[in-house]
Amino acid sequence: MLFCTCRYPHLWVPAFLFTLCKEKLMKRHLNTSYRLVWNHITGTLVVASELARSRGKRAGVAVALSLAAVTSVPALAADTVVQAGETVNDGTLTNHDNQIVFGTANGMTISTGLEYGPDNEANTGGQWIQNGGTANNTTVTGGGLQRVNPGGSVSDTVISAGGGQSLQGQAVNTTLNGGEQWVHEDGIATGTVINEKGWQAIKSGAVATDTVVNTGAEGGPDAENGDTGQTVYGDAVRTTINKNGRQIVAAEGTANTTVVYAGGDQTVHGHALDTTLNGGYQYVHNGGTASGTVVNSDGWQIVKNGGVAGNTTVNQKGRLQVDAGGTATNVTLKQGGALVTSTAATVTGINRLGAFSVVEGKADNVVLENGGRLDVLTGHTATNTRVDDGGTLDVRNGGTATTVSMGNGGVLLADSGAAVSGTRSDGKAFSIGGGQADALMLEKGSSFTLNAGDTATDTTVNGGLFTARGGTLAGTTTLNNGAILTLSGKTVNNDTLTIREGDALLQGGSLTGNGSVEKSGSGTLTVSNTTLTQKAVNLNEGTLTLNDSTVTTDVIAQRGTALKLTGSTVLNGAIDPTNVTLASGATWNIPDNATVQSVVDDLSHAGQIHFTSTRTGKFVPATLKVKNLNGQNGTISLRVRPDMAQNNADRLVIDGGRATGKTILNLVNAGNSASGMATTGKGIQVVEAINGATTEEGAFVQGNKLQAGAFNYSLNRDSDESWYLRSENAYRAEVPLYASMLTQAMDYDRILAGSRSHQTGVNGENNSVRLSIQGGHLGHDNNGGIARGATPESSGSYGFVRLEGDLLRTEVAGMSVTAGVYGAAGHSSVDVKDDDGSRAGTVRDDAGSLGGYLNLIHNASGLWADIVAQGTRHSMKASSDNNDFRARGWGWLGSLETGLPFSITDNLMLEPQLQYTWQGLSLDDGKDNAGYVKFGHGSAQHVRAGFRLGSHNDMTFGEGTSSRDTLRGSAKHSVRELPVNWWVQPSVIRTFSSRGDMSMGTAAAGSNMTFSPSQNGTSLDWKPVSGKISPWAFRQVMSTASAAAALKAITVRPR
Secondary structure, three states: OEEOOOOOOOOEEOHHHHHHHOOOOOOOOOOEEEEEEEEOOOOEEEEEEEEOOOOOOOOOOOEOOOOOOOOOOOOOOOEEEEOOOOEEEOOEEOOOOEEEEOOEEEOOEEOOEOOOOOOOOOOEOEEEEOOOOEEEOOEEOOOEEEEEOOOOEEEOOEEEOOOEEEEOOEEEOOEEEEOEEEEOOOOEEEOOEEOOOOEEEEOOOOEEEOOEEOOEOOOOOOOOOOOOEEEEOOEEEOOEEOOOEEEEEOOOOEEEOOEEEOOOEEEEOOEEEOOEEEEOEEEEOOOOEEEOOEEOOOOEEEEOOOOEEEOOEEOOOOEEEEOOOOEEEEEEEOOOOEEEEEOOOEEEEEEOOEEEEEEOOEEEOOEEOOOOEEEEOOOOEEEOOEEOOOOEEEEOOOOEEEEEEEOOOOEEEEEOOOEEEEEOOOOOEEEEEOOEEEOOEEEOOOEEEEOOOOEEEOOEEEEOEEEEOOOEEEOEEEEEOOEEEEEOOEEEEOOEEEEOOOOEEEEOOEEEOOOEEEEOOOOEEEEEOOEEEEEEEEEOOOEEEEEOOEEEEEEEEOOOOEEEEEOOOEEEOOEEOEEEEEOOOOEEEEEOOOOOOEEEEEEEEOOEEEEEOOOOOOOOOOEEEEEEEEEEEEEEEEEEOOOOOOOOEOEEEEEOOEEEEEEEEEEEEOOOOOOOOOOOOOOEEEEEEEOOOEEOOOOEEEOOOEEEOOEEEEEEEOOOOOEEEEEOOOOOOHHHHHHHHHHHHHHHHHHHHHHHHHHOOOOOOOOOEEEEEEEEEEEEOOOOOHHHOEOOOEEEEEEEEEEEEEEEEEEEOOEEEEEEEEEEEEEEEEEEEOOOOOEEEEEEEEEEEEEEEEEEEEOOOOOEEEEEEEEEEEEEEEEOOOOEEEEEEEEEEEEEEEEOOEEOOOOEEEEEEEEEEEEEEEEOOEEOOOOEEEEOOEEEEEEEEEEEEEEOOOOOOOOOOOOOOOHHHHOOOOHHHOOOEEEEEEEEEEEEEEEOOEEEOOOOOOOOEEEOOEOOEEEEEEEEEEEEOOHHHHHHHHHOOOHHHHHHHOOOEOO
């Protein structure tokens, strides 16, 4: 008598039920265990199954009745029993219904038993095939369960996603359309077809034969895709794995006679016997074993670390890969089969050369072809290695490979720190060792790295990769058929780098030395992101493309070749002769010391071309000869010497072809910036058309102004199709602009000194301090311009603030004597015109002045004399479109003025006047963009004769009320009471003995130009209205806090 302790410990149960009750879970997702539940039908305790299905979650439960307690008891309405000998056709089980089959059930649809999903004890119902029972053509939908108990059998069951079949009996031809089949101990599944997202779990003690697996590997080879495909804990026999199919053989499982097709794979943690790989993959993991595997075309057996493979046969185009720590013994490697391994693995067997081995870091007699590869690790060795088409030998730094035989298409991966020796595919010996590589031949896929300080001699790269991390290229280095030479750091080539066949790429780093680059064959050599400095580049055939590189060498080419400068490439050197394309952003610098003259057949130009100077001393012009020029807004910078009569410019020659499009000529003064000569004849030739060449109108435009000395130079096309620089008839704009500076400063000084007479005179006021503000027009009419020796035409304004005070007032022998000083600060701005009436620029002058005066008045007659001495500091700036020129200097002036007033009426006075002025100016020399500017000492004398007519009223402001009235109160008086004297002053001024030289250029013969604009002449001066404020009003203004009132109290005299 036994008692169950799992759920109802107080009940007695038979021994076999006790055994079932204590059965444990066998494996995650693959389990069916049992427990005791109370049967409401019979009122007895029965065995129920716990069906585990969770796709990675805890096992779910599907509870059904066991026939161990149900024999012939009537079923409830929701449960049916098909008795032995009875046949039921069609029908549907839903809503937790149970069908218990002892007889035969055909065509049933099962939709219950798992509807609550995994891990839900509410699941009940489903179809139960008992001992002797059969079910045919059953359809199990989502949530449905078909349970086949020992002795039961089913056939042609179709299970959809969410449905399941639990098998302890037999099942034939089950189809899993997303559903699952769990084959338990003693269960047998034959002919199961597993479609997308379907899953068959074969437990320990169970057998599945002739299974077809179409799912499980959708994620790619060896990817984890969850519970799909076939998982083997028991035995799987004659399984077929198609595209996207996967068989996982667990540690305790065995797979026998499996066939894996392309796109399918077998993952082995247990045992795999006699697998055939027809394009499929087999992965032998740590602890797994594979025996008798046959690897056919495109098949691949991978033995991972800790995996073991024995008696593998690799046929043509098959592949055996043994990772580090993996073992493959008794391998038969047929011709065309591939072995992929390293010296850290263990591999033994036979190949077409005989026995081979890779054991304990030593490889011997290995054949590599069709994707085969051997990695010789640091400190390991390989001997007698055969590398044929598609095979790869990788010898790491510190590894050794001797007696290597390289066949056509064989790949060698090595660097100069390895030791490799053998023969090339052409039978020549090669070697690597001691930092020296000799006669290497790198076929497509091959790679060799030259380390810094090492040397590679006579290297041939036929489509492979040659990486130089510094070091030296010696002998002839050959690049063919897609070869790549990658530079890192500075690599030296003192011999020849040649390209003979197909395309090649030279990229990165720097290649220096006295060697040369030879380009032959019809392909293209591309130099990209490289600094290339060689003795010469010889372009014999094909195309040379320079991309984002700096190349310093002459390119010696043959006609019919092509040179392309793209990206930000800079080429420093001559080209002779080829077709050249300059992309925008590319630059070609043509030095004047090139070994050959630059000659180009067809030039397509969107970049920049510069003629550059490398010589010192004598100017040596350079020439670029082009047959056909297609300008695409590219620029050509030409050096010009306007101070030389001959051989005075670089030159572009169009030889027998055409110049079309638009090319911009930038002109660089290669001589002294101040030197320039007037051109003669046609001018300075910069574009020459020869041998019938033509140039389109507008084919060349001047990109910048060329100024030298006093001249502007402009580009002109002549009838001979050539282009010339000619000095313009008019001087450059800065000539009249700078010449006007002397006149402007002296005019200002004279006006300031002349304002003294407006502060004194007929009234003989007793003011001790006087403030005045004055402004007006300043300028000169057009009297022929600078070319005729006249002052340039100008127009502008001036303004100043002046404060003066008396230091002495006395009476001497019937005369009133007054002496004092004054100071002034002012500004003038004048726009100057060129001789042709165009704007030359603007001259601005900030001036500060100090002066003294002596005033004498004969008291009886009113005759007066005024003596003035004045000095001014000028800070001047002349601005044109091309220059900003500054100069500072000092101006001085002396003046003697006299007048005699006559009273016409009580309030009207007439005063004849006569004044003599002598003044001078010195300005500092300077320099602008085109040359030097020097000023001679300026001076002029003036005689002014005229009269003054004005007010005689000397009424004191505020008189008649109170001298202490405020300004506000005083403003109530009539206009006639205002203390302002007014007058008008017409005059005739005669200027004579004016001097003032301005020179531009240097002492170079023919370049120095001197200009002496004359101020001599007669002019009329008319001061229509003028005025001043009395000292009393000034004191009132200064005492008030109102700035607005102060401005109203001060009168400004317009000129």
